Amino acid sequence: MKSWKPDTILFITMITILILIPAVSADPLSNGTVNESLTESTMIPADYVTGLNVQSDTMSNSSTTYGGESSSNTTFATGNATAATSLAALGSPFIFNGKFASPPSGAKSAQDYDHYVSFTMRANSLAPNYAYDLVNRGDLSDGTHWVYNMYMFGTSSSGLNGRIQVLGYNHVTHSWAELSPLSSPLSPLTNYSIVWQYSNIAGGELFVNNVSQGPATGGGTLDTSLSSAFHVGENMYNGGGRQHSAFYGTISNVYHFERDLAPVANFTGSPLSGTAPLNVTFTDTSTGSPTNWSWSFGDGNTSTNRNSSHTYTAAGTYDVSLTATNAGGSDTETKVEYVTVAAPQTTFYVYAEGVGMYHGTQDDLSMGNQTPGDFYNLINGQCGTVDTDKCWYGRGIYLDDNAGSVHWSTAEQASSYADNADFSVFVGHGWNDGIVFGTQNTALELSRTNMQLGGNQAKWVTFFACDVLNQSTQTNWESVFNGVHIVNGFDTHGLLYEGQGTKYAQMLTGLGGGYDRMKIRDAWRMTLQETINKEYIKGAYMWANPCGNDYLPGFGDYCTSSPTKDQNGNYDIEWENFECITS
Amino acid sequence: MMMKKEHVIGLCLILVIAGICGIAFWLQPSSTPQKILTNESLQEQFQSISGEVAGGSLSYKIEFTAKKPNAPEKVAVYKTVQPKVTKTNAIAFAKKFNITDFNEPKEGDSVISVSSKNMTYRVMLYKNGGSVYWDSERSDTPNGIDITENLPTDEEAKKIATSFLKERDLLPDGAFVGGTEHRKVYKSNKSNGSKTVVWEDILVWYTREINGMKVEGTQFEIEIGGHGDVIRFFSNWKDYETIGEYPVKSQESSIETLKQKGISTAAGPDKPDTISINEIYLGYETTAVAYKEEYLEPVWVFKGEALKNGTSIGPVKEFVPALTEDSKKSLSSI
Incomplete structure (x- = not known):
């Protein structure tokens, strides 16, 4: 075995001493002073530093050791709470002694904040039959209840002597369980760095000398009504078969950090769908007491109000997001395709009336059909398939009255109904200068000269009636063109065909029947050609340029302006009579 | 007794005239006692209608100037595929x-x-x-x-x-x-x-x-x-x-039906005073595409002119179903 030379041994010894001296001198308790502190990097989560809320105080009587069984025997003088915004601002070292006489400035409601307490604990002894209260987080509302209690068992406490426990209490609604006790007891007259990190969400975790004792078992959350009072070393509880006392020993380097919990953003809106302009009221339902709100309504508009309303003016589906912020951070809730706004509707009106009865010599009332009703029912309520914002609604009262219309009287004018609809359909008797509402009642005649079609609203008119637009007198009907685009009619005497109202509507819209949408005049011709098998029945239409190629609005292009007049003030009228059958 | 030559010639003329009248009488539809259907006779068929209605009038008579066609007792009927x-x-x-x-x-x-x-x-x-x-x-x-x-x-x-x-x-x-x-x-x-x-x-x-x-x-x-x-x-x-031959109504019977039905083309604004039927024939009538056709229906076709003050104001054409009721019943079972 190789022997060491004396000078070599001396050299090693010196080096060892040089290494050990700083380490020994760094022990704050080695010379009775407290200068131990935890470092940010080792124990304090970074996000606790951010949004830091620190209370600290300076120990006024670090060497006195007392004990007691009630708060009146508290050994520590009341300290003065101060606040700092960062660890660096606290200075180091600093010592906290005793409890805060009043809730520290800035103490927060327990449910909204995590907190973190660290201190150096040196017990003078393990008090017999007692547990030393180390830290309490109490309920500000009455000063006696607490959220949890950290205590250290004395020497004869069911074998738990020298253990630290943190326990939640059931007289508030939380239910999380105590921490597992240490595997080995703490020794008196020894400095221990104690860290208790409590998260309202994650639960608690105890560290002793930077070693985690494991997370709190169980779970639960704090009563949301709780506020915080933070106490160190104060006897908070005395009873329940286990005596608690104020701490015997020294507690120093107390750091108490509260961390604002970032809010959890959420919101509701109402209504969530509708036609533009759509005003939606948004209500913040975030938790975590946000202090700032930032709304994004999905259409480029924003708001910073807590609750807000917004009017959508354009059709679309919108994502809405709310960012709720407080000192602990922010959270964003985005609801995808939350608001659906339909384009502003342009409303069109359909009106249909008539007896659906054979014209002329027939008097068999059973021959009446449902042409006007069929047509009306298939148009009313429909929105366009090409322009979905254009929708059709009924106006007036249609009547399938095969016994003769009773809706009309001589005092009524067709224009009062038909003229206030965009698309008007009449089914019944007609002649080359008018129509008749009713099977045989000539008193219900309405001459074309008394029609005001187009004067107000009517743009498209169809007469399922004999001789309206009869070829020889067709130009008579130019008098009804006063804004009307198209008039469809017959040049015939007598017809009775089932299903024409249905087919006509299906062809106009392309909805049902297997038809694709057709222009209004095409639909009229095809309706007649498909249903008529009498060669003497001719179809007819007239139109005012440039509006003769209109589709039913919503189902294709149509003239959005009125027909034009020539230099003499006359409409540019064209017309055609066409065969429905050839043989 | 010897007749004078003048008497013989006169008698012959009488016989010729009587013969012509007889032939004319034979050609006249047997169920129609008169060639001309008057307004009054039509009124009998339309007791519930009185006066004029807009777009039409019953104030017309129907003349039949058509030759009686050769009418078969049966015609072929065709099923529509x-x-x-x-x-x-x-x-x-x-x-x-x-x-x-x-x-x-x-x-x-x-x-x-x-x-x-x-x-x-x-x-x-x-x-x-x-x-x-x-x-x-x-x-x-x-x-x-x-x-x-x-x-x-x-x-x-x-x-x-x-x-x-x-x-x-x-x-x-x-x-x-x-x-x-x-x-x-x-x-x-x-x-x-x-x-x-x-x-x-x-x-x-x-x-x-x-x-x-x-x-x-x-x-x-x-x-x-x-x-x-x-x-x-x-x-x-x-x-x-083809599905076979079926009995058809006689021309006379179809005229009776026509009288019941009326001629709708006569209901025009010009109010004809006379409908002159100058052609009658048996044909088939195909239906418009909107309607399902079970078979090609034989019809009596009446064609003519609507007249007013002796002037034509337009053609008229009317169809009368030609199959007998028994024929229709037979066809309906096919």
């Missing part, structure tokens, strides 16, 4: 008209539609038989192309139409040109009361005969526009197969 119409058929049909860029075909209870993407061209196949094609930008729409001076002659139009149909295998056996019509869009000039033709095409229509009898109703029509372009096509062609 229901076509098989599918989207594939419809697309193939569209391609015959050079529609290749089309929307998804739409199918309904009675029709399948195929439209070009721009909605200008479209075809439809009817499930009851028949089809249609048209160019919606040109059909019935003034466009500067389909004008009188750009049209072919009628004879040229017939050739164009027939050639067009044959090239596409669309002209069925038995179809022949029935005639042409010029369809016109007019523009009025309110200032001077004139009208001008601003759009025109030529409609060539086809028909057919079955069992030597004319089929009434649209069969085939094709429209030729400017420069000989085909701008519209409509078919109501149905296929038939």
Whole structure:
């Protein structure tokens, strides 16, 4: 075995001493002073530093050791709470002694904040039959209840002597369980760095000398009504078969950090769908007491109000997001395709009336059909398939009255109904200068000269009636063109065909029947050609340029302006009579 | 007793006149005591109607000047063969008209539609038989192309139409040109009361005969526009197969039915005072495409003129179903 030379041994010894001296001198308790502190990097989560809320105080009587069984025997003088915004601002070292006489400035409601307490604990002894209260987080509302209690068992406490426990209490609604006790007891007259990190969400975790004792078992959350009072070393509880006392020993380097919990953003809106302009009221339902709100309504508009309303003016589906912020951070809730706004509707009106009865010599009332009703029912309520914002609604009262219309009287004018609809359909008797509402009642005649079609609203008119637009007198009907685009009619005497109202509507819209949408005049011709098998029945239409190629609005292009007049003030009228059958 | 020559000649004239009258009486419908149905006789049939109604009047008489046709006791009746119409058929049909860029075909209870993407061209196949094609930008729409001076002659139009149909295998056996019509869009000039033709095409229509009898109703029509372009096509062609011969009503019986039914074309605004029936024949009537046809129905056809003050104000045509009730019952069970 190789022997060491004396000078070599001396050299090693010196080096060892040089290494050990700083380490020994760094022990704050080695010379009775407290200068131990935890470092940010080792124990304090970074996000606790951010949004830091620190209370600290300076120990006024670090060497006195007392004990007691009630708060009146508290050994520590009341300290003065101060606040700092960062660890660096606290200075180091600093010592906290005793409890805060009043809730520290800035103490927060327990449910909204995590907190973190660290201190150096040196017990003078393990008090017999007692547990030393180390830290309490109490309920500000009455000063006696607490959220949890950290205590250290004395020497004869069911074998738990020298253990630290943190326990939640059931007289508030939380239910999380105590921490597992240490595997080995703490020794008196020894400095221990104690860290208790409590998260309202994650639960608690105890560290002793930077070693985690494991997370709190169980779970639960704090009563949301709780506020915080933070106490160190104060006897908070005395009873329940286990005596608690104020701490015997020294507690120093107390750091108490509260961390604002970032809010959890959420919101509701109402209504969530509708036609533009759509005003939606948004209500913040975030938790975590946000202090700032930032709304994004999905259409480029924003708001910073807590609750807000917004009017959508354009059709679309919108994502809405709310960012709720407080000192602990922010959270964003985005609801995808939350608001659906339909384009502003342009409303069109359909009106249909008539007896659906054979014209002329027939008097068999059973021959009446449902042409006007069929047509009306298939148009009313429909929105366009090409322009979905254009929708059709009924106006007036249609009547399938095969016994003769009773809706009309001589005092009524067709224009009062038909003229206030965009698309008007009449089914019944007609002649080359008018129509008749009713099977045989000539008193219900309405001459074309008394029609005001187009004067107000009517743009498209169809007469399922004999001789309206009869070829020889067709130009008579130019008098009804006063804004009307198209008039469809017959040049015939007598017809009775089932299903024409249905087919006509299906062809106009392309909805049902297997038809694709057709222009209004095409639909009229095809309706007649498909249903008529009498060669003497001719179809007819007239139109005012440039509006003769209109589709039913919503189902294709149509003239959005009125027909034009020539230099003499006359409409540019064209017309055609066409065969429905050839043989 | 010897008759004088003058007496013999006179007697012969009397016999000839009596013979002519007798023949005329024999030709007269047996159930019609008079050749002319008066307004009064019609009124008996329409007791519930009195006075005029708008769009029509019963104030007319019906004259029968037609010769009594040879009416068979039975005629052949044909069952209508229901076509098989599918989207594939419809697309193939569209391609015959050079529609290749089309929307998804739409199918309904009675029709399948195929439209070009721009909605200008479209075809439809009817499930009851028949089809249609048209160019919606040109059909019935003034466009500067389909004008009188750009049209072919009628004879040229017939050739164009027939050639067009044959090239596409669309002209069925038995179809022949029935005639042409010029369809016109007019523009009025309110200032001077004139009208001008601003759009025109030529409609060539086809028909057919079955069992030597004319089929009434649209069969085939094709429209030729400017420069000989085909701008519209409509078919109501149905296929038939014979199912046997069935008894038909007599002409006399059909006239009775006509009196019950009236002549609806007489209900026009010009209020004819007379309907003159100058042609009666037995034919078949095909239904419009909207309606399902079970069989090709034999009909008595009455054709004539509506007259007012001795002047024609338009043609009239009325069909009376020819099958007897027993025949219809028999057919309904097939």
